[in-house]
Amino acid sequence: MTISDLTIKHTLPVQIRFSDVDPFGHMNNSVYFSLYDLAKSSYLKEVSGETDWDKIGVVVANVNADFLAPVFISDQLEIETAVIHLGHKSFTLMQRAIDRKSGLLKCQCRTVMVAYDTAAKKPVELPDPFKQAVCAYEGKTLEELEATHD
Amino acid sequence: MTISDLTIKHTLPVQIRFSDVDPFGHMNNSVYFSLYDLAKSSYLKEVSGETDWDKIGVVVANVNADFLAPVFISDQLEIETAVIHLGHKSFTLMQRAIDRKSGLLKCQCRTVMVAYDTAAKKPVELPDPFKQAVCAYEGKTLEELEATHD
Amino acid sequence: MTISDLTIKHTLPVQIRFSDVDPFGHMNNSVYFSLYDLAKSSYLKEVSGETDWDKIGVVVANVNADFLAPVFISDQLEIETAVIHLGHKSFTLMQRAIDRKSGLLKCQCRTVMVAYDTAAKKPVELPDPFKQAVCAYEGKTLEELEATHD
């Protein structure tokens, strides 16, 4: 699945703070990950409110981010979020930071998240209701989201 | 002028990020100042867009903040901003962080800002158009805002 | 007690991160408070390791900071910390951020901290052993530290 195939359902406008901006006038790269977190929480809450996130947590195992253009404080930044893969104990998000005004893609990031039994402190299978909720939200079948190979 | 006398004209809803929250589940105190900055910029832009902020900058000389109650990530936080004093080369802001849902005041902060000639790198008189714009926005006379003694 | 009367016993060199620096090339003001926290923790650990900080916590009630000169990323910043007042349920810290190379004072901050019963969730008296440890560390009598009026 390439990024151009994505039909994004979840978009979150985000606030850029003056303290996020570095001496070049660019939003510091580390800030993207705080903003991706914000969008990720919003996504999970919207898609899978039913999942018992007290018993099952999610932890980030890997991020892979391309920085394509700098973000300025005057940008109207939005974070797009989609689940692009469902595995056994993990799932993969694609997130993109886009300036609404110019339409420019500033950064894209693939994040692997692992379901985690917070009591036993070890990875667990993704709950079926969560998988179903993601499929329904993304408008994909389970086969499609499990088959993704990138 | 006591805080209860304030009729707040400028309110900015702000986003709390997961990375803002500390091990106690409270928004870290240092984050307030980034949020106050955000609200301050919004205030200055709205009130005094005409002022040539390239020639005249403002720097923070003093902050005095009371932390009254912790902010949680689920709070709907808003920052209220008002100018409560106009001096010769400085002015004073009162800012408050309030949870919209509960109405609880979480933090209040008085900030002294100094007008600054960015080329000459020294403090300068507040421009008259700025003072007039603030008075018009706050619904106060120049005498009222200059006379404030706290 | 004026700042010049202070004989500082506790000094902590701190690291400035690139993400701490704003578009003017200055360390963002909000960062001072994270650095003051770091120095404060170090101070409390060094001075009063015996105090049971699990039962008795400390929360910040007020900060009052003067920003005197900008911090640059090349500065060798140190935070000086001293207790300048012991009250019944609160104590006051003076902290200063100084560039070791130039000796310039960049920022000074007075912080009021309140002892807090973490179980009962309400302010409590400062433990006597804590007061004694502070007096011993600062080289002052209890009368001197309790009498401070600013």
Added chain:
Amino acid sequence: MTISDLTIKHTLPVQIRFSDVDPFGHMNNSVYFSLYDLAKSSYLKEVSGETDWDKIGVVVANVNADFLAPVFISDQLEIETAVIHLGHKSFTLMQRAIDRKSGLLKCQCRTVMVAYDTAAKKPVELPDPFKQAVCAYEGKTLEELEATHD
């Protein structure tokens, strides 16, 4: 080249701030990137002080980070940095965050950096003196560092 083949020459102890720690008591993932920046700057300064970094800048094009274990505020965190690949206009860093006390690897990150003509605002060839300085520092030949295929 696998990570176990690396002989790390550059190690930087880093300070963890209370504001870096999230509600789980873990250092927030976004903080790693600020710490990697700090170590990266230190590395570049140490290795290639001769390079004219005013004319030629470096920008981060991609980060790929594995989060292996949480960092606690009591950890004695160190960042290890090595250049593992030299390309035409880019080079690749491997960085690792390790707790000195336990020896545990907490996070590893591969970062692709692109040399950038700050005036012309476009990518440029890596300067030869920079390449030579890196080879000398890492104890590798140019062939070894250019041949790396991961």
